[in-house]
Amino acid sequence: MISRTDVFEEAGTVASPSQALAAIRLGPLAILVLSAWCGLVSGLLEVGTTVLRKQAFDLNHLYWMSRHFIWLVPLTNLVIFLLLGVVLSLLALRGRRRGRWLATRLLGTMALLPVFWAAFPRIYPAAGLLLMLGVATRLVPTLERRAAGVGRLVRVSFPVLAALVPVLAASLWGLDRLREWREDERALPPPDSPNVLLIVLDTVGAGHLSLSGYNRPTCPTLDELAPRGICFNRVRATSSWTLPSHASMFTGRWPHEVSAGWVTPLDAAFPTLAEFLGARGYATAGFTANHAYCGTDSGLARGFTVYQDYIFPALTASHMAALVNRPVDGLEAVERFLEDRLDFDLLRPALQRLWWLFNNDRKEADVINREFLDWLSRRRQPERPFFAFLNFFDAHYPYQLPKTGIHRFGAKPRNNREMDLIDDWLQLARRGPSEQQLAFVRDAYDNCVADLDEQLGRLIDELEHRAILERTWVIVAADHGESFGEHPRVFRHGGSLYQTELHVPLVIIPPAGSPTKQVVTEAVSLRDLAATVVDVLGFKAASPFPGDSLARFWNGSSRAAPAEPAASDRTLSEVVPIDPLNPDPSQLLEPRWPLAALTEGDWTYIRREGDVREELFYLRKDASELHNLAGDPAMEPTLERMRQALSRLTRGPLTPQRFNR
Numbered sequence: 001m002i003s004r005t006d007v008f009e010e011a012g013t014v015a016s017p018s019q020a021l022a023a024i025r026l027g028p029l030a031i032l033v034l035s036a037w038c039g040l041v042s043g044l045l046e047v048g049t050t051v052l053r054k055q056a057f058d059l060n061h062l063y064w065m066s067r068h069f070i071w072l073v074p075l076t077n078l079v080i081f082l083l084l085g086v087v088l089s090l091l092a093l094r095g096r097r098r099g100r101w102l103a104t105r106l107l108g109t110m111a112l113l114p115v116f117w118a119a120f121p122r123i124y125p126a127a128g129l130l131l132m133l134g135v136a137t138r139l140v141p142t143l144e145r146r147a148a149g150v151g152r153l154v155r156v157s158f159p160v161l162a163a164l165v166p167v168l169a170a171s172l173w174g175l176d177r178l179r180e181w182r183e184d185e186r187a188l189p190p191p192d193s194p195n196v197l198l199i200v201l202d203t204v205g206a207g208h209l210s211l212s213g214y215n216r217p218t219c220p221t222l223d224e225l226a227p228r229g230i231c232f233n234r235v236r237a238t239s240s241w242t243l244p245s246h247a248s249m250f251t252g253r254w255p256h257e258v259s260a261g262w263v264t265p266l267d268a269a270f271p272t273l274a275e276f277l278g279a280r281g282y283a284t285a286g287f288t289a290n291h292a293y294c295g296t297d298s299g300l301a302r303g304f305t306v307y308q309d310y311i312f313p314a315l316t317a318s319h320m321a322a323l324v325n326r327p328v329d330g331l332e333a334v335e336r337f338l339e340d341r342l343d344f345d346l347l348r349p350a351l352q353r354l355w356w357l358f359n360n361d362r363k364e365a366d367v368i369n370r371e372f373l374d375w376l377s378r379r380r381q382p383e384r385p386f387f388a389f390l391n392f393f394d395a396h397y398p399y400q401l402p403k404t405g406i407h408r409f410g411a412k413p414r415n416n417r418e419m420d421l422i423d424d425w426l427q428l429a430r431r432g433p434s435e436q437q438l439a440f441v442r443d444a445y446d447n448c449v450a451d452l453d454e455q456l457g458r459l460i461d462e463l464e465h466r467a468i469l470e471r472t473w474v475i476v477a478a479d480h481g482e483s484f485g486e487h488p489r490v491f492r493h494g495g496s497l498y499q500t501e502l503h504v505p506l507v508i509i510p511p512a513g514s515p516t517k518q519v520v521t522e523a524v525s526l527r528d529l530a531a532t533v534v535d536v537l538g539f540k541a542a543s544p545f546p547g548d549s550l551a552r553f554w555n556g557s558s559r560a561a562p563a564e565p566a567a568s569d570r571t572l573s574e575v576v577p578i579d580p581l582n583p584d585p586s587q588l589l590e591p592r593w594p595l596a597a598l599t600e601g602d603w604t605y606i607r608r609e610g611d612v613r614e615e616l617f618y619l620r621k622d623a624s625e626l627h628n629l630a631g632d633p634a635m636e637p638t639l640e641r642m643r644q645a646l647s648r649l650t651r652g653p654l655t656p657q658r659f660n661r
Helices: 017-023 028-057 069-094 096-119 125-144 147-185 220-228 242-251 273-279 316-320 322-339 348-359 365-378 416-423 425-431 435-465 526-536 585-589 633-650
Strands: 195-201 230-236 283-288 306-308 386-392 472-477 503-509 518-525 570-575 595-600 603-608 613-618
Touching: 028 069, 028 096, 028 147, 069 096, 069 147, 069 316, 069 322, 096 125, 096 322, 125 147, 125 322, 147 306, 195 242, 195 435, 195 526, 220 435, 220 472, 220 503, 242 273, 242 526, 273 283, 273 386, 273 526, 283 365, 316 322, 316 348, 322 348, 365 386, 365 435, 386 435, 416 425, 416 435, 435 472, 472 526, 503 526, 518 526, 518 570, 570 633, 595 633, 603 633, 613 633
Parallel strands: 195 386, 195 472, 230 518, 283 306, 283 386
Antiparallel strands: 230 503, 472 503, 570 595, 595 603, 603 613
C-alpha cells in the first residue's frame, strides 16, 4: 500500500513555484506513480477526444483503426509513461531539484500532447509539441502550488483509472460472447440448408486474369474452378473502389442509395445480407484484410457474429496511440529528408525496420485462410449452416509479394531504387511514370494477383479435404479493378469508371450435384449478389434486397436477346472522385460532381454530372474504350436512349449532396 507521505507531501503554503517545488518531496516512487497516472489519464482522454471529434466535428467518420483502440491506447500510454517515469526517476536521483523540475514539466507536456494531437490531427506534430510544452510550463507551477490536492486526486483516481482499462477490454470481449450466445440460441434452418462462402479478391480486375483472356497465366486456380460452376464473363462492379462496391454486394443497393463514402461508413438504413441470414439461423463470420474500407468502422461488419479485421504483429498495436503513430509516421519524412542529402543506403534498412516494427499490419492471404479455417474448426454448432465473407487484400497497392511468394513475371527488383518504384507509386502515378516504370509496377501487380490465386487454391483444397464444399455455395468475385494508364493520367482506382476498374471476375460454384455448369456472356452487376444468395437458399419470398437473382441464368428463366434491354440487363456504376488522404481538409467540402456509367448490351455510357461530360463506347469493337463516340451525330439516338436509361436508374440527376449524407 502506498502511503500519502511516500508519494506526495506538502510542507505548508508557499508563495512561489520554486518554493513549492522545494517543499514537495517527489521521490523515485512518487515519480513512477505520477507517470503511470498521467499515462492512464492521457490515454483515456485521447480515446474520448477521438470519439468526440469523429462523432461531432470531423468530416471523416471512419476511425481507420481497430475497435480495440478504446483500451489499447490507454495501455500503450501507460507503458510509455512508465518507461518515461523510470528515466525521470533516475534523473531525479542524480540532480534532485533540477531532476524534479524536469520531471514535472516533461510529464505535463507528454500528458497534454496525445490529447492535443487527437483533437487536431492535421497540425504538424512538432508544432503541437512546442505548443504543449509552453502550456505545461505555465500549468505545472499552478499544480505544484496545490500539491496536496493533486496528491489526493492521484491516490483516489488511480485505482479507478487502472481498473477502467481492463473493463473496456472486457466489454468488447463480452459483446463478442453475447453475439455468439444469441446466435447459438437461434432456431436452426432446415437440415439440408447449404453454406455460403463469399470471397472478394480486393482490387483484382478481370483484365489481368487469364480467366478473361489475359496473356499471362495469373489465375490457374480460377481457371480450374470456373468449369465447375457458373462463370460470368461480363461482370461490372457498382463502383470503382472498395466501400460502395462492398455495400452494394451486401445490401443490393446502388452507391447513390447508401451512405458509404470516402469518409462515411455504411449506415443501418438498409438490411445487410449478414443480418438477413443471421436472423434466419445462419452462423455469420467475416474475415477482412482491407482495414481502411472493410474494417468494423466501415459499417460492413453489421450482422456478422464474428468479424476479424486487424492483426497486431510486433508492436503494431501501439501504433493506434498518438504518442507512437505521430513519431513513427514522421520516419517517412525523415527518410525523404536524408535521402536528398547523403548516401542513404546504409541508414535506410534501419529506418525501414523501425517503421515496419510499428506499422506492418498488412494482412496477407494465408492469415485470412487461417482465421477462417480456425473459425470453422472451433464452431460450437458445426451443424448450423454458415455465411462467411472473406476479403483478400494482397493485390492492392503497394503490390508487394509476401516473403513466401513466388516472383513469376518480369525482372525482380535489383536494388532499393527499383523497390522505390512500388513504395512511391502513389506520388509517381500523379507525376506520370515512364513506360519502363509502368511495366515494372504492372509486373508487380500481376505477381501479387498470381500469388493470391495460389492462396485461393490452397483454401479450396483444404475445404475439399474437409468435405465442406459438398454443401457450400462458393462465390468468388472482386470489388473493383485497377488502372495502369490505359487512359491518360488514369491510375489506381476510385477515380474513373472505365472497364479497367469496373470489369471484375465472378465465379459461382454450387454445392456438389447442383445446376449445370455454364458460361454467362450477358452483362451483370455485383449488385445482384444479395438477391442471388437469398434465392438459392430458398428465402426469395422474404427477400428485402432489390435486384434480380443471377440464378435466372441457370434455372431456365433467362430471357433470350430482347429487343429493348430490361432493367436487369443494365449495369450501373458510380463514383465520386476524391483523394481522402489529401492534406487539405477543405477539399472534402468541395462539391465533387459524381461520375455514373451505364452498360447496356455492347454499349457503355459514362457521364460526369455538373459540367456534363459524356463518353460513349461500343465495346464489341472498342473493348479498351479508346474511341469516344459521344460527339458523333449518328450516335445521337443511342446517346439519348442511354441518357434516359441512366436517369431512370439513378432517379434523377446525381448531385454531390446525394453522396454526402
